[in-house]
Every structure is written in C-alpha cells, then in structure tokens.
Amino acid sequence: MCELLGMSANVPTDICFSFTGLMQRGGRTGPHRDGWGIAFYEGKGVREFRDPDPSCDSEIARLVQNYPIKSRIVISHIRQANAGRVCLENTHPFMRELWGRYWTFAHNGQLPGIRSKTLEHYVPVGTTDSEHAFCWLLDQIRERFPKPPKRQTTLWRFIHQCCEQLRELGVYNMLLSDSRSLICYCSTKLYWVTRRAPFTTAKLKDADVTIDFRQETSLQDIVSVIATEPLTHDEEWQRIKTGELQVFKRGQPC
Amino acid sequence: MCELLGMSANVPTDICFSFTGLMQRGGRTGPHRDGWGIAFYEGKGVREFRDPDPSCDSEIARLVQNYPIKSRIVISHIRQANAGRVCLENTHPFMRELWGRYWTFAHNGQLPGIRSKTLEHYVPVGTTDSEHAFCWLLDQIRERFPKPPKRQTTLWRFIHQCCEQLRELGVYNMLLSDSRSLICYCSTKLYWVTRRAPFTTAKLKDADVTIDFRQETSLQDIVSVIATEPLTHDEEWQRIKTGELQVFKRGQPC
Numbered sequence: 434m435c436e437l438l439g440m441s442a443n444v445p446t447d448i449c450f451s452f453t454g455l456m457q458r459g460g461r462t463g464p465h466r467d468g469w470g471i472a473f474y475e476g477k478g479v480r481e482f483r484d485p486d487p488s489c490d491s492e493i494a495r496l497v498q499n500y501p502i503k504s505r506i507v508i509s510h511i512r513q514a515n516a517g518r519v520c521l522e523n524t525h526p527f528m529r530e531l532w533g534r535y536w537t538f539a540h541n542g543q544l545p546g547i548r549s550k551t552l553e554h555y556v557p558v559g560t561t562d563s564e565h566a567f568c569w570l571l572d573q574i575r576e577r578f579p580k581p582p583k584r585q586t587t588l589w590r591f592i593h594q595c596c597e598q599l600r601e602l603g604v605y606n607m608l609l610s611d612s613r614s615l616i617c618y619c620s621t622k623l624y625w626v627t628r629r630a631p632f633t634t635a636k637l638k639d640a641d642v643t644i645d646f647r648q649e650t651s652l653q654d655i656v657s658v659i660a661t662e663p664l665t666h667d668e669e670w671q672r673i674k675t676g677e678l679q680v681f682k683r684g685q686p687c
Numbered sequence: 688m689c690e691l692l693g694m695s696a697n698v699p700t701d702i703c704f705s706f707t708g709l710m711q712r713g714g715r716t717g718p719h720r721d722g723w724g725i726a727f728y729e730g731k732g733v734r735e736f737r738d739p740d741p742s743c744d745s746e747i748a749r750l751v752q753n754y755p756i757k758s759r760i761v762i763s764h765i766r767q768a769n770a771g772r773v774c775l776e777n778t779h780p781f782m783r784e785l786w787g788r789y790w791t792f793a794h795n796g797q798l799p800g801i802r803s804k805t806l807e808h809y810v811p812v813g814t815t816d817s818e819h820a821f822c823w824l825l826d827q828i829r830e831r832f833p834k835p836p837k838r839q840t841t842l843w844r845f846i847h848q849c850c851e852q853l854r855e856l857g858v859y860n861m862l863l864s865d866s867r868s869l870i871c872y873c874s875t876k877l878y879w880v881t882r883r884a885p886f887t888t889a890k891l892k893d894a895d896v897t898i899d900f901r902q903e904t905s906l907q908d909i910v911s912v913i914a915t916e917p918l919t920h921d922e923e924w925q926r927i928k929t930g931e932l933q934v935f936k937r938g939q940p941c
Contacts, residue, residue, distance in 0.1 A: 477812050478775025481735055496750050521732025522789075529784060533810035535776075554808070556787035558731050 435525070435541045437623070438471075438509040439608040439659035441615040441681035445475075445503035446656050450637070450644045454664040456494050457639035458511060468524040469511040471497055472537040473504035474612050479535045480504075483524045505683070506615050508608045510539035517561035526608075527567050529555055531574065532581050534612050538567040541661055542604030542620055566605070570595050585614065592616060593678040600676065608659065615681040617659050619673035625659040626670045627685060635665040655684030689779070689795045691877070692725075692763040693862040693913035695869040695935035699729075699757035700910050704891070704898045708918040710748050711893035712765060722778040723765040725751055726791040727758035728866050733789045734758075737778045759937070760869050762862045764793035771815035780862075781821050783809055785828065786835050788866050792821040795915055796858030796874055820859070824849050839868065846870060847932040854930065862913065869935040871913050873927035879913040880924045881939065889919040909938030 438455045440448050452471065469491065470483035480502065484491045510525035517523040525539040540563035547562045547569070554575055555568035573595050574588070582588050592609070596618040599605045607618040617623055630653075632646035650656075659681070663670035673679050680687045692709045694702050702725075710723065723745065724737035734756065738745045764779035771777040779793040794817035801816045801823070808829055809822035827849050828842070836842050846863070850872040853859045860877050863870040871877055884907075886900035904910075913935070917924035927933050934941045 475739075475775040478737075478739075478778070480737060480775060483732075483734060485729075485732075492754050493750070496747070500746050521729040521734060524732070528782075530810065530812060533812050535812055556784065558784060558787050558789055 435510055435512045436661040437539055437541050437606060437608050437659070438507075438664075439615050439617060440504070440507040440656065441684050442505050442654070442656040443684040444654055445505055446654065447501035447503050448507050448509070449498055449501055450642070451658050451660070451664055452509065453498050453642055454637040454639045455509060455511060455660070456489055456498060467512040467519045468521075469494060469509070470524045470526050470539075471507065471509040472526045472528065473502050474506040474610065475504055477534065477612050479528065479537060479612075481526070481528065483521065485519050485521050485524055506610050506612065508537050508539050508610055508615070510541075515543055517559055520559070522559035523561050523564075525563060527564050529567070529571055531571055531611070536571060536609065536611050538570075539608045540566060541606040541622070544599060544603040544605060546602050547599075566599055570599070570609075589616065589678060589680050593618070596678060597676065606661065613682070614687070615659070617673060617679045617681070619675060619677055619679070621675065622661050623659060623673040624661070624663050624670040625657055625673065625679065625681075625686070626663070626665075626668050627655065627657045629655045629684075633667075635668050637665055638663070657681050657684050657686065689764055689766045690915040691793055691795050691860060691862050691913070692761075692918075693869050693871060694758070694761040694910065695938050696759050696908070696910040697938040698908055699759055700908065701755035701757050702761050702763070703752055703755055704896070705912050705914070705918055706763065707752050707896055708891040708893045709763060709765060709914070710743055710752060721766040721773045722775075723748060723763070724778045724780050724793075725761065725763035726780045726782065727756050728760040728864065729758055731788065731866050733782065733791060733866075735780070735782065737775065739773050739775050739778055760864050760866065762791050762793050762864055762869070769797055771813055774813070776813035777815050777818075779817060781818050783821070783825055785825055785865070790825060790863065790865050792824075793862045794820060795860040795876070798853060798857045798859060800856050801853075820853055824853070824863075843870065843932060843934055847872070850932060851930065860915065867936070868941070869913070871927060871933045871935070873929060873931055873933070875929065876915050877913060877927040878915070878917050878924040879911055879927065879933065879935075879940070880917070880919075880922050881909065881911045883909045883938075887921075889922050891919055892917070911935050911938055911940065
C-alpha cells in the first residue's frame, strides 16, 4: 500500500508542514520506502519532484520540505511497491495532457485485472496497475468529452462513474487534478481537514513538529488537506465514505 | 532567444559541470532571465526540474548544480521570453507521452505563423510557439507511425522532414528525446563535443570552474554535450550545419 497527500487552497500555499509528516512515513515511521513524488500546480503549469529512493533519505525531498513552494493544488504520494518494480517511471504522481491541461494522478490500492481494460490514446510508460488505471480513466474522459463539458459537475459525475468501475477491480483510492480542482475518490481510506480562521495550532503525528497556523496564514486563507491517514493530532479529520467522490476547489469541498 | 543544453552518455553521468556553465547565462553572463528547466532520463522515467525564475537565482537550480543526478540523456533550456509570457507552463523542456515513452523537447528560435499548423491529438498548455511546434511534431509522428517503426533511422528521417518544415517558419534549433536517443536539429546555432579517453581538463567560459575529467570518469565513458554556444575553452566543439539532424546514442553521434 501507499500513502496519498493532497492539498487545495484559495491562495498559493506551501505544503511544507504536511509534507514533513508524510515523508517520515517513507521509511521512518512507515514502510513506504519505494519512492515518492509530488506535483505542484502553479496556474496551468506543474512542477514535479520524484525519486525512487525513500523520501526520508532523499536530498530532493529535503529541498521540497525546506523550500516553500507555493501552490493552490498539490498531489503527493509515497510508495510501497506491490505491482511494478521500484524505478523512476513507476513513481506517482503520473501526468498526461488532455484539452490543453496537465492532469496529475496518484493512487493507493491494488487493481488486479486492470490490464483487461484496453487503452486507446494514453499508454503507460511504467508497469504499475495505477498508471494503467490513469491511462484508462483519461481515455474514457477523452472519448466521452472530446471537448471539456460546460459544467464541471458533469465532468465530476462522469469521473465518479469511472472510479466506481475501477473500484470493482480492487482497492482504488485516488487523487486527481486537471489544474482546476482536486478530485478525490475513496475506496477504503481517505481523510480530509479544512483549515480556516480562526486558526489554531496542530502537531504532526509522525514528527515532533508543531505549527501555529496563526503565524503562517492570513484571515482569508482556506486550505484543505487530504491524506490516507490523518497527519495531525488536535484536528478533526473527516473520513470520505467508500464509493464517495469529494471535489475540492479553492480550498473548500464542493 | 534561448539557450539549449543536451547530453548523451553511455553510462549514467551527471551534468553538474555543464549545467553550472549554462545557469550563469540565466541572468548573470547572459540575458536569459525568464525561466529554465531540465529533464533527466533514468531508464524510461524522467525527472524534471523547472522554474520561471532566473536560473542564476534559483534554489532549485542550485540543487541540480550541486546534487549529482546521473542520467544517460539530459535536455535543458534557459529562456529569454519572446513569444508567451513568463510563467511555469511556458518553461521548456515540454513533455508528452507517445507509444508508452516520454518525449521531451526544448527549442531555441521563433516560429511566427506556427499556429496555422492545426493540432489533433496534442494540445499546448502554455502559449509559446515552441510548445505548439512540439505538439504538431508529435501529432505528425503519431499519425505517420501509429506504432513505432522497426528501424530507428526511419523515425529519424521522418523527424528530419518535419523539422525542415518547421524551419521554413523561422528559426528552429531543437533538442528532442524519446528516452532512447537524443535528436538535435540545427537551424542557426548548435554545437557539440564528445568526451572520451584519453580525458583531459576543460575550463568553463561562464564561470571560474575547471574540471579534470580524468578524476571524474572511467576509461570506458563516452559523453557528448550539445549546446547553443560552446561551454568550454580548450575543447573543440563541432558545429551542426543548418538543416542538419544529428542524433546521439550512448554518448556518440550516430
């Protein structure tokens, strides 16, 4: 299994605090030693960092932890390999372009039998079941909507249906973004918390780090964090229900 | 105008020395202040770093300069914007997937009129003429070869023809890779040098750095470096002719 971390914010926000928690699970407090990756949206552009080495030892992970890259949408993943060997092309998040937007994707779970789903436009580069699922999902969207639908809810409803089909094959917890919203689907485990004024403090579960959000934020900031397991004590994390699609825009659940 | 830097090697090799030279031109010894990017292939996977800030000031560029990421194929670019504003989605190299391989692309030059070339499958995310040219090029390859041709020379010949068409629109110096080879096309300026035993020393033109390759290499290493302008004194850089396509594999020109 792997761990997912996502963020949606109404203003460019860094994810240093949450990423510090997650990267401990990459070989220190957790067994996810088989690589990690993170994608930051900046407008329509994406900045990606990835490494097949454990995040707790990674020089690049340290840069990401210490250098506050500000973004409105972030998707991150640490990997414990099951399907597909440990190598760069098998590290999440995966990225493809559709409709002139970069789509990024990370998955937690296993999907035996995913290769029975044939692919048309998008072809996996690596050998994971996850990347195959992502390519299939984008194929479905592309075929159903050669152009983006007028209403985003139409798109989300269709993606939800595709996720349900994928869940029939196994475990399918997903973070997906098209640079406009962060789309989360829960099969077994996915939690979220929204931080907004009045801000308080929170303590990481995985490292001896406490943050006082009052020092780090302005009153208008709204930030949602989504993770496989709650990352902090002293905050109330919501569980996304099995089979539920939860979309975040500008820091808030839609 | 922009500057290009590429590398092809027979064993995983770091590009710290050449990148140190290039990044000085990103705002210090050169005017290319409008972002930079670099893609490292590791097998079929790609590691990318990019920044819309000048490379000479960039924290991420410093990481790339100091942390020896080893790769067989590298494509890098520093930008002086002409078409397309300064933002993350307009920084090269650009990347798309075709045939289950990541293709990366960087361009130096201007292509007024490129938008008259219609696109089918790949759509630009940013607003540069370069990304439009890349999308068009991949469209052509995809249409002509729904599956990869048996002989790579067949592919290279076709890419050469496409480059000639692009050159008719303006200036088109290009670095392109499909993870197997580094494909270079020269419209106005592109130089290369191959380093192999017996190794000697070289001094950067843009920074007070000399390297003794004897200390850094083993006897079997073969590395070619391709750049818009020669990066070193004391080495004999070859000029690629106007209209010539030069492919490198495992460190050597083919």
